[in-house]
Amino acid sequence: MLLLSACASQQPVVLRGTGDLGVVVERATGQLQVIETTHRRALAQVSGLGDLSHASVVFSRDSRYAYVFGRDGGLTKVDLLTATIANRVVQAGNAIGGAISQDGRILVAQNYEPGGIKAFDAGTLELLADVPATYGPDGKRSKVVGLADLPGNRFVYSLFDANEIRVTDLSDPGHPKTERYPSGKQPYDALVTPDGRYYIAGLFGEDGLSMLDLWHPELGVRTILPGYGRGEQALPVYKMPHLRGWAVAAGRAYLPAIGRHEVLVVELGSWKEVARIPVKSQPVFVMARPDGREVWVNFAFPDNGWVQVIDTIQNSIVDTLQPGRAILHMEFAPKGEEVWVSARDDNKVVIYGTAKRDKRAELPAASPSGIFFTSRAFRTGF
Amino acid sequence: MFCRSILIAAFLPALVFPVHAQNTAPDNKRQRELVHMVRQDCGSCHGLTLQGGLGPALTPAALRGKPSEGLVATIVHGRPGTPMPPFRGLLDESEAAWVVERLVEGFPADGGPAPTQQTVGAR
Numbered sequence: 001m002l003l004l005s006a007c008a009s010q011q012p013v014v015l016r017g018t019g020d021l022g023v024v025v026e027r028a029t030g031q032l033q034v035i036e037t038t039h040r041r042a043l044a045q046v047s048g049l050g051d052l053s054h055a056s057v058v059f060s061r062d063s064r065y066a067y068v069f070g071r072d073g074g075l076t077k078v079d080l081l082t083a084t085i086a087n088r089v090v091q092a093g094n095a096i097g098g099a100i101s102q103d104g105r106i107l108v109a110q111n112y113e114p115g116g117i118k119a120f121d122a123g124t125l126e127l128l129a130d131v132p133a134t135y136g137p138d139g140k141r142s143k144v145v146g147l148a149d150l151p152g153n154r155f156v157y158s159l160f161d162a163n164e165i166r167v168t169d170l171s172d173p174g175h176p177k178t179e180r181y182p183s184g185k186q187p188y189d190a191l192v193t194p195d196g197r198y199y200i201a202g203l204f205g206e207d208g209l210s211m212l213d214l215w216h217p218e219l220g221v222r223t224i225l226p227g228y229g230r231g232e233q234a235l236p237v238y239k240m241p242h243l244r245g246w247a248v249a250a251g252r253a254y255l256p257a258i259g260r261h262e263v264l265v266v267e268l269g270s271w272k273e274v275a276r277i278p279v280k281s282q283p284v285f286v287m288a289r290p291d292g293r294e295v296w297v298n299f300a301f302p303d304n305g306w307v308q309v310i311d312t313i314q315n316s317i318v319d320t321l322q323p324g325r326a327i328l329h330m331e332f333a334p335k336g337e338e339v340w341v342s343a344r345d346d347n348k349v350v351i352y353g354t355a356k357r358d359k360r361a362e363l364p365a366a367s368p369s370g371i372f373f374t375s376r377a378f379r380t381g382f
Numbered sequence: 383m384f385c386r387s388i389l390i391a392a393f394l395p396a397l398v399f400p401v402h403a404q405n406t407a408p409d410n411k412r413q414r415e416l417v418h419m420v421r422q423d424c425g426s427c428h429g430l431t432l433q434g435g436l437g438p439a440l441t442p443a444a445l446r447g448k449p450s451e452g453l454v455a456t457i458v459h460g461r462p463g464t465p466m467p468p469f470r471g472l473l474d475e476s477e478a479a480w481v482v483e484r485l486v487e488g489f490p491a492d493g494g495p496a497p498t499q500q501t502v503g504a505r
Contacts, residue, residue, distance in 0.1 A: 027430065028492065053430035071429055094434055112435060143436065160436070188436070188465070204465055236460065236467030239426045240436065301423040302472060325495060326422070344422065345495040 018063045021080050021374050022331070024342065024349055025068075027052040028367035032068065034083050037333055037340075037373065040351055040361045044083030050074035050090070055370055056097035059377035060122060061104030066372070067122070069098040069109055077125060080374070087125045091118055099149045102380070106170055108147060108155050115141035117157060119170050128173040135162035146190025146201055146243065148381045150214060158187035158201045158210075165190075165201060165212055165221060183210040183221045191243040192381040193253075198268065200224070202243050204258055211271065224271045225255070225264050234259025239300035241284050245381035249292030250312045256283035256297075263297060265315055275315040280306050285329065288312070289354055290336035298327045298341075307341065309357065319357055323350040328368070334375035342368035406476035414496045416473065416481055421492040427465065432489055436465060442488050453482045 021043075024033040032046045049055070051072035058067050065086060068076045073092035076085055094113035100106070100122065107120045116132035133142040142159035150156055153171045158164070163185055169177040185205025192199050192214075201210040207229035210221045241256035248254075252274055255264045261281050265274040281303030288295045295310040304326050309319040324343025332339045338360065341350045344367050351361040376382040408416060421430055427437035438444060445453065457478040460468035469478070484490060 051429070051431055051433075053425055054435065071435065072431075072433070094429070096435070145436075186465075236469075237465065238423065238467055240465065301419075301426070345418075 016081070018080055018374050019334075021063070022340075023057055023066050023068075023078070023080070023372050024340075024363075024365050024368050025052050025055045025057070025370040025372075026366040027055060027344075027369040030070075031366070032066070032078060033363075033365055034078075034080050035349075035363070037338070040338075040363070042363055042365075046078050046083050046085065048085060048088075049076050049078075052369070054096060057370065057372040057376075058098055058100040058107070058382065059372075059374050060100070061377055063374035063377040066374075067098065067100065067107055069095055071095060073109075073111065075107070075109055075120065075125060089120070089125045091120070091127070096143075096145060097147060099147050099155060100377075101149055101153045101155075101170065102151055103153060104377075106153060106173060108149075108170070110144040110147040110157055112143040115143050115159075115161070117144055117147065117155065117168065119173055119176070129170060129176045131168050131176050131178060133159050133162065133166070135159060135164065145188055148190065148192040148199065148245075150192065151196045151380070156190075156192060156199050156212070156214065158183060158190050160186055160188065160204075163187070163205075165199065165210065167214070167217070179217065181212055181217070181221045183212075184208055184223055188240045188258075189243045191245050191247055191253075193248050193268065194245045194380060196380045200243070200247075200253060200255070202241060202255065202258065204237070204240070207258075209255065222271070225266055225273055228257055228262075228264055228273075228276070229260055232260075235261065235282065237282055237300065238302065239282070239284050239304075241282075241286070244287075245379065246285075246287040249288035249295055252312075254286045254288065254295045254310070254312075256286050258282075263295070263310065277310055277315055277317065279308050279310075279317065280320070287330055287332070289339070290332055290334065294318075294354065296330055296339065298330060301326075304328070321352075321357065323352070323359075324348060329370050331371035331373055334373065340371045342371055344368060407480055408477050411496050412477070413480070414493050416477060417484075417490050418492050418495050419472075420481060420485075420489060432485070440485050440489070442486055445486050450479070450482050450486070453485070454478045457481065 020038045033042045034044045050070045053071045066078045073095045077087040079086045092111040095111045098109045119129040142161035146158040154169045156167045165181045165183045167179045184203040187201035188204045190201035199212045208223045208226040211224045263277045281299040283297045297308045307321045311318045323341045325345035328344050329342045349363045429435045432440040458470050460466050
């Protein structure tokens with residue numbers, strides 16, 4: 001009798017993979033939706049994640065766990081299969097995101113306050129290393145931006161206040177080793193190319209970007225696309241752009257200009273300017289479809305109701321969409337046949353087919369911001 | 383829009399002298415828009431909870447002792463050399479003064495975007 005009732009109250013066990021899972025950040029309520037892309041549906045909601053403004057997410061190498069970095073310094077390990085919190089620590093006062101090591105064993109958080117990076121065991125969230133971003137004679141600490149994982153359990157990042165790029169080797173987490181490279185003024189975010197070779201930091205403080213060839217770090221930082229503003233008065237920037245390896249398409253990088261309503265195109269390796277493409281407003285996310293044939297762009301407030309699509313052969317706009325109010329983020333399906341777009345002020349996620357740019361579905365979500373699919377687990381720089 | 387121009391015109395004399403923003407308080411719909419904008423879009427840099435981010439914290443404690451005129455000027459004209467952009471064109475000086483007053487006393491919760499005509503296109 002006892003046994004029977006015990007069995008009856010158990011949840012049915014449904015086996016499933018995680019390759020088509022992901023999360024949508026509902027930032028106003030501090031919740032995550034666990035979603036599934038095959039049937040375009042929400043599976044569950046997870047609460048108790050703290051302040052999720054500017055939350056970002058990386059995935060464990062088995063793509064079962066989402067690690068959520070919150071603005072308030074919270075680092076939460078969420079089990080996508082059970083939709084529960086597996087572990088949570090508050091690791092800083094004010095954080096901006098994180099990365100996971102090549103071998104999946106080390107998580108690194110990048111922090112504004114106190115400025116620096118911290119490394120954690122991806123299994124237990126135990127602190128492994130604290131590397132302050134100290135600079136100058138009086139030992140001030142810089143805000144850290146543009147963190148990315150590199151081969152060899154190294155991490156590269158930029159110091160907004162110190163005009164520097166740093167590479168920290170965490171292959172022996174108890175003894176982190178850091179190299180420092182002077183960069184351009186006020187790096188605001190950065191990307192590493194999918195092969196882990198080139199690190200490109202966007203600069204707020206000057207017209208141009210800083211590039212470090214990680215295969216030849218001894219050459220130091222070089223300025224690419226110098227003077228792209230041509231000395232003209234910069235337009236106001238109401239939101240800083242975001243850079244990741246998704247900027248790379250067809251052997252080129254598609255980069256948001258700062259203070260100009262343009263996407264800049266530069267050839268990787270030769271660093272020659274290929275094109276500058278006029279767009280609707282200040283670009284925020286300039287994201288290549290995984291095949292690199294198109295690049296989708298969203299925009300800063302107050303023009304954030306628009307999305308434009310660039311054809312990477314013609315390097316011109318081929319479509320302009322209005323998916324909803326306050327488009328904050330986009331995420332492509334792993335092979336790029338669909339893209340999920342968050343419309344914060346319409347409380348929905350809109351899903352488009354990318355071949356015809358037809359709307360396929362809408363999912364309700366409370367003030368959605370970031371959308372993250374588990375396919376990120378297998379990409380350097382994500 | 384028509385109503386707002388009337389309001390501003392009616393209180394124009396108040397703008398000539400040091401502003402007491404309650405005299406020129408934006409209407410309810412505009413207040414809701416401003417609160418949403420500060421929480422969500424200023425929040426990109428200052429945080430949804432206004433505890434700071436790339437930009438400094440905008441909590442009552444962080445703003446204590448800072449003259450209101452300077453804060454209003456920062457909103458309207460931005461701060462050259464920093465990422466703080468000018469917001470003129472998106473709000474006027476009396477609206478900026480209203481925002482500063484709310485920040486100093488503890489900023490209201492976001493009531494969501496003002497209910498407007500949906501701007502969603504056909505696709």
